[in-house]
Amino acid sequence: MIPDLRKTRQPAATANTNLFVSDMDGTLLQSGGILSNYSRQTLRQLLREGLRFTVASARAWAEMTPVLGDLPLTLPVIAVNGAYLTEYATGRHLVINHLEKDLAAAVYENILSEHLLPFVVAHSGSDDCLYWEKLIYPEMQWYHDILEMEHDTRLRHIGRLTDALKETVIAFVVMGPKDNVWALSTRLAEQYPGRLENFLFENPYGPGHWWLTIHDQKACKSRALRTLLEIEGIRPEHLTVFGDHINDIKMFQLAGRAVAVANAEPVVKQHADEIIGPNDSDAVVEYIRLKTRQQTPPE
Numbered sequence: 001m002i003p004d005l006r007k008t009r010q011p012a013a014t015a016n017t018n019l020f021v022s023d024m025d026g027t028l029l030q031s032g033g034i035l036s037n038y039s040r041q042t043l044r045q046l047l048r049e050g051l052r053f054t055v056a057s058a059r060a061w062a063e064m065t066p067v068l069g070d071l072p073l074t075l076p077v078i079a080v081n082g083a084y085l086t087e088y089a090t091g092r093h094l095v096i097n098h099l100e101k102d103l104a105a106a107v108y109e110n111i112l113s114e115h116l117l118p119f120v121v122a123h124s125g126s127d128d129c130l131y132w133e134k135l136i137y138p139e140m141q142w143y144h145d146i147l148e149m150e151h152d153t154r155l156r157h158i159g160r161l162t163d164a165l166k167e168t169v170i171a172f173v174v175m176g177p178k179d180n181v182w183a184l185s186t187r188l189a190e191q192y193p194g195r196l197e198n199f200l201f202e203n204p205y206g207p208g209h210w211w212l213t214i215h216d217q218k219a220c221k222s223r224a225l226r227t228l229l230e231i232e233g234i235r236p237e238h239l240t241v242f243g244d245h246i247n248d249i250k251m252f253q254l255a256g257r258a259v260a261v262a263n264a265e266p267v268v269k270q271h272a273d274e275i276i277g278p279n280d281s282d283a284v285v286e287y288i289r290l291k292t293r294q295q296t297p298p299e
Contacts, residue, residue, distance in 0.1 A: 018291075019232065019239050021078075021225060021251070022284050024057040024064070026204055026244040027261050030280050033205055035067055039285040047072045051292060054078070054088075054228070056221045056241075056251060058199070058213060060121070061086045062128060062154050063147075075232070080121060081199065081247055082224035083170045083215055095227060096123060096170070097219040103195060104169040107188065107214055108161070111174055114184040118172040118214075119143070120164040130154040130173075131164040139175035139209040172214040175203075181210040188214065199247045222250035240291075242284045244268060259287065 022028040030036055047053060056078035057064060064077060065088075073088040085095035099107070111118050117140070120131040130152070135141045147155045158164055174181060185200045197217050203209040229236060237256035241248070244264035252258035252271040260272035261279050269275055277283035 017234070017238050019052045019054075019075075019229070019234050020242075020288050021054055021056050021228075021239065021255075022242040023244060023248050023251075024055050024059060024067070026263060026279055027242050027248075028055065028279070028284050029067065031204070033067065035069075036282055039282050040069070040071070042282075042285050042289055043071055046289065046292060047074075049292075051288070052232075052234075053288065056082070056225060056248075058247060060084070060128060060130075060154065061088075061091050062152050063150075064088075065091075066150050076228060078221055078224040078228070080171055081197070081213060081215055081219055082221045083121070083219035085224050085227055091128075093123075094231075095224065096168070097216050097223075098123070099169045099171070099216045101165070101169070103192070103216070104165055104172075107172060107192075107196070108165060110187055110191070111172060111184060114180045114187070116174050116176045116180055116184060117161070118174045120161055120169060121171040121173060122164055122167040122169050124167050128154045129156055129164070129167065131156050131158045131161060133158055133161045137176040139203070139206065139211070142206055142209065143173075143175065170215070171219065172212075174212045174214065175209060178208075178210045181212050185212050199245075201245065220250060221247060222254045225251055225254060242287075244279065259284075 054073055054075040054077050058081045061079045076085045076094055077088045079086050083097050084093050086093050117134055117136050122129045122131060135144055185198060188196055188198060195217055197215045197220050199213045201211055203211050236254055239255040240257040241251050241255040242259045243251060244261050246265060248268060249271050258272045259274045259276055260269045261276060261283055263278045276287050
């Protein structure tokens, strides 16, 4: 059971000390997976005025940059559900939370046992890599084609996925029939309690496409966020977070103020201090704009 830390929260601090952190898909981004012109222009202006803002996403850095573009983000971004803490401008990883080799090998065997094949998120020592061997389900083909269309340099075909396991494995991304993916999720939870951080979900951009992302237990948005707070010297009560999905709940529990968008899952709303408009209404950026304007002292 995840402890509820809301009772110990304190009011958010002033604009000069506040840190705002938003999930991307379903929260900051509109339903088509884009950042609206209004949100882009408003964020760009607020960042130039000194806004402390960054994102925490299941996306890899290479999947963030085509969407966020030239936003002047000076704070590190949290990528792959907390597996990486990364400089936005350069892609340099400040923190990498990976799976130990024996655990990665065991997880891979469990994936095969459910008649599934993963994409393997790995780090070669110099490059981020996303390995695939065969695209055995339509969900896998869809994901591959999206990344290929975006010219994602991580995407690499490999003859045997076991060779990818020789590198530093960051995560497995598994997709396929619902029954198989759910069975794998249950199996891993039972076999490796406390060792993995997994998220089972229906892809919001592909209804009926079931995904499971598998990470080390250290690869969690809230853990990466706590590291960011330490680096920046910010207390949790000065943190406002935005989210919509179950992988945002622990982040909600860390923050001084947790804000759910109207389209968030019901369980996420239960952990929120405040519920705002839906992601398609630019609700996150409008909330930040109003908060910062309210707390900017008159000249």
